Amino acid sequence: MSLTLYNSAARAKAPFQPLDPGRVRVYMCGPTVYDRIHIGNGRAFCAFDLLVRVLRHHYGANGVTYVRNITDVDDKISSRAAERGTDISVLTAETIAVLHADLAALNLLVPDVEPRATAHIPEMIAMIETLIAKGHAYVEQGHALFDVPSFSDYGALSRRSLDDMIAGARVEVAPYKRDPMDFVLWKPSDDTQPGWPSPWGRGRPGWHIECSAMAKRHLGESFDIHGGGIDLQFPHHENERAQSMCAHDGHSFAQVWFHNGFLTVDAEKMSKSLGNFMTVEAARENMPGEAVRYALLMAHYRQPADWSDDIAAEARTHLDRWYRLTDGIEAGEIDRAVLAALDDDLNTPRAFTELHRLAGEASSGSGTAAASLKASAQLMGFLGQQAEVWFRWMPKGRTIDPAWVEDRIQARRKARADKDYAQADLVRKELADAGVILEDGPQGTTWRVSQ
Ligand code: AMP
Ligand code: ZN
Numbered sequence: 001m002s003l004t005l006y007n008s009a010a011r012a013k014a015p016f017q018p019l020d021p022g023r024v025r026v027y028m029c030g031p032t033v034y035d036r037i038h039i040g041n042g043r044a045f046c047a048f049d050l051l052v053r054v055l056r057h058h059y060g061a062n063g064v065t066y067v068r069n070i071t072d073v074d075d076k077i078s079s080r081a082a083e084r085g086t087d088i089s090v091l092t093a094e095t096i097a098v099l100h101a102d103l104a105a106l107n108l109l110v111p112d113v114e115p116r117a118t119a120h121i122p123e124m125i126a127m128i129e130t131l132i133a134k135g136h137a138y139v140e141q142g143h144a145l146f147d148v149p150s151f152s153d154y155g156a157l158s159r160r161s162l163d164d165m166i167a168g169a170r171v172e173v174a175p176y177k178r179d180p181m182d183f184v185l186w187k188p189s190d191d192t193q194p195g196w197p198s199p200w201g202r203g204r205p206g207w208h209i210e211c212s213a214m215a216k217r218h219l220g221e222s223f224d225i226h227g228g229g230i231d232l233q234f235p236h237h238e239n240e241r242a243q244s245m246c247a248h249d250g251h252s253f254a255q256v257w258f259h260n261g262f263l264t265v266d267a268e269k270m271s272k273s274l275g276n277f278m279t280v281e282a283a284r285e286n287m288p289g290e291a292v293r294y295a296l297l298m299a300h301y302r303q304p305a306d307w308s309d310d311i312a313a314e315a316r317t318h319l320d321r322w323y324r325l326t327d328g329i330e331a332g333e334i335d336r337a338v339l340a341a342l343d344d345d346l347n348t349p350r351a352f353t354e355l356h357r358l359a360g361e362a363s364s365g366s367g368t369a370a371a372s373l374k375a376s377a378q379l380m381g382f383l384g385q386q387a388e389v390w391f392r393w394m395p396k397g398r399t400i401d402p403a404w405v406e407d408r409i410q411a412r413r414k415a416r417a418d419k420d421y422a423q424a425d426l427v428r429k430e431l432a433d434a435g436v437i438l439e440d441g442p443q444g445t446t447w448r449v450s451q
Contacts, residue, residue, distance in 0.1 A: 004395070005017070005051075005225075005256055005343055005345055006302060007255075007256065007257055007258075008257040008258070009156070009256075016224075018059070019224060019255065021059065023064075024059050024224070025220070025223035025224050026065070026067070026219075026223070026224055026227065027067045027068075027218075027223060027225070027254070028044075028045070028068040028069075028071040028226075028228060029069065029211055029212070029227070029237075030068045030071065030235065031071065031099060032071040032077065033071065033091075033092045033095040033099060034077040034092075035095065036098055036099070036281050037103075037279065037280050038278060038280065039279070039280055040271065040277065041280075042102070042280045043262075043263040043301075043305065044056070044228065044260050045068075045090055046108065046381075047297070049107075049109055050342070050380060051225070051227070051258060051346060052109055053381060054343070054346065055063075057334075057379060065218070065219065066109065066112045067110040067111055067113045067115065068113075068114055069116070069117065069214045070096060070099075070113050070115070070116045071117050071207065072092040072117050073088075073098070073117050074207065078193055079163055080192060082192070082334070102279075102281060104293070105289030106284075106290075106296075107381045108381075115206065115218060115331070120213050120217060124186075124213040125196075126213075127212060127243065127247050128186055128209060129199065130247045131144075131243065131246055132144065134249075136150045136243075136247075137185055139200050140176035140178075141175070141188075142188035142203065143176045143186065143200070145176065145177060145184055146185055146242060147182060148181040148183070148242070149179055151246050153242075153245070157257065160234060165234070166180055171332060177230060183206065184206040185209045187203050187204060188200075189204050190203055192324055208235075212244045215244070215253075216244065216247075221244065221248040222248075222254075222255070222416035224256060225254060225256045227257075227258040227259070227260075228259060228434075233257070234366055237257065260302065261304045261305065262304050263305055263307055264305065278307070285395060286318070288311075288393045290390070291312060293381060293382070294319060295311045295314075295409050297380070298311060298348065298349070299348070299349065300347060301346055303350065318385075320390075321359055321363075322355070322383060323390045324357055324386040324387070325363060326362070326374040326383060329363070330374075331371060331374040332371025332374065334372070334376050335376040338354045338358075341353075348380075351376075352374070358372055400449060405431065405447055409438070409445050410428060412427040413445070415427060435449055435450045435451050436449065
């Protein structure tokens with residue numbers, strides 16, 4: 001077993017060793033469901049998905065427990081629901097449905113557990129009560145707060161001094177805080193806000209306690225890998241770690257922290273607040289979701305990656321070639337060099353280079369290379385569809401009736417049988433004008449949609 005991973009807590013790469021080799025446990029912070037995800041979020045989910053695929057390859061399909069939560073209580077959700085005049089539960093249900101469609105289009109694995117914050121309120125309350133009982137949290141003006149100075153290891157994950165943190169996080173100084181770094185575990189809700197009864201009155205949880213409570217419930221106090229974008233390292237992950245370790249008598253929380261770099265546009269982080277985002281929905285209206293996935297995995301996951309139409313087009317061209325080369329071929333052995341690249345902290349640029357080498361060998365006639373290309377690309381979540389389905393993908397708004405195409409192909413065949421080649425060419429042109437490209441092969445004529 002030779003998987004090596006970079007651990008953002010240690011700032012170093014190390015061979016991955018699960019706490020329990022019979023059950024690798026991983027947690028990824030999932031989305032807050034008030035709006036559709038953008039392709040920056042998509043990059044985070046694709047990187048973690050690839051990690052889970054590599055873990056499953058090594059530890060078996062049932063040897064990995066993959067948890068990715070859904071944050072379905074949050075002030076952004078409340079204000080969006082109020083703007084729209086809908087109930088919060090209606091907004092979150094709708095957003096979760098489209099989220100699942102977006103994630104499926106990127107060919108993301110369905111997590112073993114997809115816990116929702118609102119289904120874990122009792123666990124959150126219990127953890128806050130434990131923190132209060134152990135002297136790591138206090139109650140003030142209806143709020144429960146984590147007492148940051150009570151945890152001497154605070155800042156170890158993000159390696160920041162308290163002064164940096166205060167400046168960097170622009171922490172809210174509030175009258176109910178004993179220390180400016182203290183953060184909210186529970187806050188009071190008025191009648192217009194979602195709320196649950198608690199020992200501190202009707203209220204709602206802070207974001208950080210949600211993940212600590214859900215990770216404990218589904219993975220236990222200590223588990224193997226915790227993931228998310230690098231922006232979550234501080235304060236979200238630092239706070240999760242503080243809560244969980246203090247509630248669990250100093251027991252370790254995540255062994256490895258896996259953080260992806262940003263997807264950028266003109267070198268700036270893609271984000272909702274900057275407005276420079278493209279939703280996954282918009283991206284997959286213009287190209288197959290699998291090509292979006294490819295483009296999002298092209299750069300190494302820890303590096304920033306700039307998004308451009310060119311990158312997306314390049315990804316699609318490569319997949320076109322691979323689908324063509326592997327059409328009708330059974331998946332063979334996973335290529336050792338591809339696996340070695342992935343085992344080296346998910347070195348996708350190197351893995352793609354090796355896949356292109358296999359494609360080169362396959363186009364020179366090597367059936368073994370084609371079979372290996374298919375298996376290795378499938379390990380990374382590509383080439384999972386029928387080539388026919390891939391080649392007949394259409395952008396939104398375009399439709400081609402397959403029955404009409406078949407009818408025209410028959411007409412062309414008849415014209416050719418009658419040696420009426422002018423008529424046969426006319427039919428080909430008619431199809432080409434409709435965006436259908438014919439390919440004559442030994443098995444007859446097939447068709448695909450032009451790009
Ligand atoms: P959020 O809903 O903002 O918590 O984001 C969901 C996930 O996407 C988190 O793991 C974020 O760190 C990650 N993320 C957000 N923006 C980007 C971006 N531009 N590039 C890469 N990951 C991102
Ligand atoms: Zn989280």
